[in-house]
Amino acid sequence: MAVGLGPLPVLHPVPGFELGISSAGIKRPGRKDVVVMRFVEGSTVAGVFTLNAFCAAPVIISRERVAGDVRYFLTNTGNANAGTGPDGLANARKTCASLAALAGVGEAAVLPFSTGVIGEPLPVAKIESALQAALDDLSENNWAEAATGIMTTDTLPKGASRQFQHDGVTVTVTGISKGAGMIRPNMATMLGYIATDAKVSRQVLQDLLSDAANKSFNRITIDGDTSTNDCCMLVATGKANLPEVTSASGELFAKLKQAVFEVSMDVAQAIVRDGEGATKFVTVQVNGGANAQECLDVGYAVAHSPLIKTALFASDPNWGRILAAVGRAGVPDLDVSKIDVFLSEVCIASQGGRAATYTEEQGSAVMAKEEIGIRIELGRGSVSETIWTTDLSHEYVKINAEYRT
Incomplete structure (x- = not known):
């Protein structure tokens, strides 16, 4: 694609x-x-x-x-x-x-x-x-x-x-x-x-x-x-x-x-x-980390989540899946009240919950695009890292199920 x-x-x-x-x-x-x-x-x-x-x-x-x-x-x-x-x-x-x-x-x-x-x-x-x-x-x-x-x-x-x-x-x-x-x-x-x-x-x-x-x-x-x-x-x-x-x-x-x-x-x-079956190009940017490794840990937790990747494929702004991935990334002493999460420029979560200004219509508009940004502000320091990934589609499963045939 x-x-x-x-x-x-x-x-x-x-x-x-x-x-x-x-x-x-x-x-x-x-x-x-x-x-x-x-x-x-x-x-x-x-x-x-x-x-x-x-x-x-x-x-x-x-x-x-x-x-x-x-x-x-x-x-x-x-x-x-x-x-x-x-x-x-x-x-x-x-x-x-x-x-x-x-x-x-x-x-x-x-x-x-x-x-x-x-x-x-x-x-x-x-x-x-x-x-x-x-x-x-x-x-x-x-x-x-x-x-x-x-x-x-x-x-x-x-x-x-x-x-x-x-x-x-x-x-x-x-x-x-x-x-x-x-x-x-x-x-x-x-x-x-x-x-x-x-x-x-x-x-x-x-x-x-x-x-x-x-x-x-x-x-x-x-x-x-x-x-x-x-x-x-x-x-x-x-x-x-x-x-x-x-x-x-x-x-x-x-x-x-x-x-x-x-x-x-x-x-x-x-x-x-050109990822197998990809319909979305996704930039995961993690800012405000105390060090590069914790930024990468958070970024890959988001980028590798099957639930997030399938939501991306469905253009579903299921922001709770992003919060769950950030929370399980293994960052020590993570204060969720300091974390802000954005879909492109739309703030979807702040201070540990749904952002007061967020609407489902805003999230859906971002997720409908081919190129999507997920930005996570950790509020722990000054280090940033960026990862690029894709969604997970029916076609990916088909390609890999039939790879040897």
């Missing part, structure tokens, strides 16, 4: 970063489901990965290799290669070795990524048969095609791009992501790839990605499920004719940080807008 999500914007090519797409027919014949990304020698690579203990084989391998001399990303859809034990690791390494042999690089220069059904053996032969076609397709202009190639239950491809000028040089940041269900990242997104032609030292790049993920990918949730396969990667090719960024300071770093944060936010929110 893709709430407020339209066609892809212009995705500027990143010098030194190429993408190639081909079909292995993993779930159905002809489906473009293998994506190879190649970046120039000397590029720096950073990654953030799922904290799920049952992380997929490609996550294990990519975490091991990301600090090395990486040149290629290999992504397949239709099969997560998760819950597959030692055979899954062996299969992931085999596909990496096959790509490395075709590309003339060492096996450790290839990072694997997979998304799809959990618990099924990786179809190695199918993937290997598609590698040469993906290499032949490599182009700096293939971002849009790659955004489609990494989709699973997504209804639309997701991407964003920014450019800025520094000392007369144009610097580009472009990124794509996939994800529509099993979404509560605990590091980044389902699969996300961002590249820039700035030259950045690895530690600065890693810190930049971690910070960006914490304010974007780590603030989205559709169903509260942290995937086995979540990965987000940031590559700096260094092709822009500018000095290397070696510290988190200075004008160039500030411009780069803003661009990376904006791209990360765009593609993260696009995942929520």
